Amino acid sequence: xxxxxxxxxxxxxxxxxxxxxxxxxxxxxxxxxxxxxxxxxxxxxxxxxxxxxxxxxxxxxxxxxxxxxxxxxxxxxxxxxxxxxxxxxxxxxxxxxxxxxxxxxxxxxxxxxxxxxxxxxxxxxxxxxxxxxxxxxxxxxxxxxxxxxxxxxxxxxxxxxxxxxxxxxxxxxxxxxxxxxxxxxxxxxxxxxxxxxxxxxxxxxxxxxxxxxxxxxxxxxxxxxxxxxxxxxxxxxxxxxxxxxxxxxxxxxxxxxxxxxxxxxxxxxxxxxxxxxxxxxxxxxxxxxxxxxxxxxxxxxxxxxxxxxxxxxxxxxxxxxxxxxxxxxxxxxxxxxxxxxxxxxxxxxxxxxxxxxxxxxxxxxxxxxxxxxxxxxxxxxxxxxxxxxxxxxxxxxxxxxxxxxxxxxxxxxxxxx
Numbered sequence: 001x002x003x004x005x006x007x008x009x010x011x012x013x014x015x016x017x018x019x020x021x022x023x024x025x026x027x028x029x030x031x032x033x034x035x036x037x038x039x040x041x042x043x044x045x046x047x048x049x050x051x052x053x054x055x056x057x058x059x060x061x062x063x064x065x066x067x068x069x070x071x072x073x074x075x076x077x078x079x080x081x082x083x084x085x086x087x088x089x090x091x092x093x094x095x096x097x098x099x100x101x102x103x104x105x106x107x108x109x110x111x112x113x114x115x116x117x118x119x120x121x122x123x124x125x126x127x128x129x130x131x132x133x134x135x136x137x138x139x140x141x142x143x144x145x146x147x148x149x150x151x152x153x154x155x156x157x158x159x160x161x162x163x164x165x166x167x168x169x170x171x172x173x174x175x176x177x178x179x180x181x182x183x184x185x186x187x188x189x190x191x192x193x194x195x196x197x198x199x200x201x202x203x204x205x206x207x208x209x210x211x212x213x214x215x216x217x218x219x220x221x222x223x224x225x226x227x228x229x230x231x232x233x234x235x236x237x238x239x240x241x242x243x244x245x246x247x248x249x250x251x252x253x254x255x256x257x258x259x260x261x262x263x264x265x266x267x268x269x270x271x272x273x274x275x276x277x278x279x280x281x282x283x284x285x286x287x288x289x290x291x292x293x294x295x296x297x298x299x300x301x302x303x304x305x306x307x308x309x310x311x312x313x314x315x316x317x318x319x320x321x322x323x324x325x326x327x328x329x330x331x332x333x334x335x336x337x338x339x340x341x342x343x344x345x346x347x348x349x350x351x352x353x354x355x356x357x358x359x360x361x362x363x364x365x366x367x368x369x370x371x372x373x374x375x376x377x378x379x380x381x382x383x384x385x386x387x388x389x390x391x392x393x394x395x396x397x398x399x400x401x402x403x404x405x406x407x408x409x410x411x412x413x414x415x416x417x
Contacts, residue, residue, distance in 0.1 A: 273406030
């Protein structure tokens with residue numbers, strides 16, 4: 001059986017072929033012919049089979065990597081990836097190979113996977129490609145401010161970043177999307193009691209839609225050529241990992257803000273139909289629990305108290321939330337990361353004035369859809385910073401999100417002492 005990279009590439013190619021067939025019929029305003037339908041169904045069956053094969057192979061590869069890492073080693077001197085496919089991956093080797101047209105090995109395999117992933121999403125990789133799954137890897141190092149690797153590396157430390165929340169709350173994360181994606185939404189229909197022979201009332205077949213369109217999240221990083229040449233131990237995964245964390249923080253900051261962020265997908269709290277209440281008599285260490293309960297009550301009244309319910313709050317509220325249980329001698333309300341039995345996540349993405357005023361969001365996050373349009377695209381620019389002995393990496397990622405039912409969320413705003 002092929003490895004997971006090859007299987008993913010094969011599946012991505014089939015998805016693209018099936019999409020071409022479907023778009024051709026849409027353009028010509030016709031149905032599939034008998035032969036086309038047979039071919040399309042065959043591709044769908046193979047796509048489903050490959051998905052299971054990929055899961056099987058990746059599980060075995062993960063187990064193989066687990067066995068391989070059982071040998072004792074000094075962790076402070078090494079930083080090897082736990083995945084057998086990316087364990088030997090070097091960002092610096094990939095950059096050097098890409099610039100010199102000598103890309104090979106695992107670096108070429110992962111670049112090809114990113115190209116196939118982008119093709120399936122209807123995009124083109126213009127530089128060095130990094131597949132989305134590699135961005136999930138966590139490194140224990142980061143580039144120093146000077147960008148110069150020391151002669152003996154005793155272990156760099158990560159930049160201080162909060163953990164991403166958007167991928168923990170139970171949202172539907174859709175990967176490998178192509179162009180614009182539309183999700184039909186069923187509206188509320190009405191029924192009524194009628195007399196024995198009275199005419200039935202129109203229930204109103206109301207439908208809505210949620211459109212996901214790729215929106216660019218971009219940045220650039222300057223890397224010392226000396227660091228590229230030295231290929232310091234551990235630094236090779238740090239930049240990609242930190243870019244992934246930086247992207248996650250940026251997504252949180254736009255998704256959980258009180259108002260829409262310029263050029264970003266819309267904030268959940270700013271979506272039309274999301275419930276809002278403002279605390280009029282906030283009392284430190286005392287009223288916060290009643291605010292959380294009020295949010296639950298508001299959602300229940302709106303018939304939305306179901307699904308993947310969770311709180312997302314600004315960290316400013318953490319102190320009052322945890323101390324309120326002690327002040328009021330109520331221990332059942334806050335237990336670990338649970339508030340009233342619901343998971344609670346903290347992010348600076350939720351609006352705050354940096355002191356006592358802050359927001360929180362409560363709702364059913366299964367109604368949140370996040371569209372990922374391919375992996376990370378890194379364009380290598382060796383010229384712009386050549387005078388400083390640096391290579392510039394321009395990073396692009398495409399994403400969009402939205403809620404299918406705005407009434408499934410409630411925002412508490414302006415909680416002030």
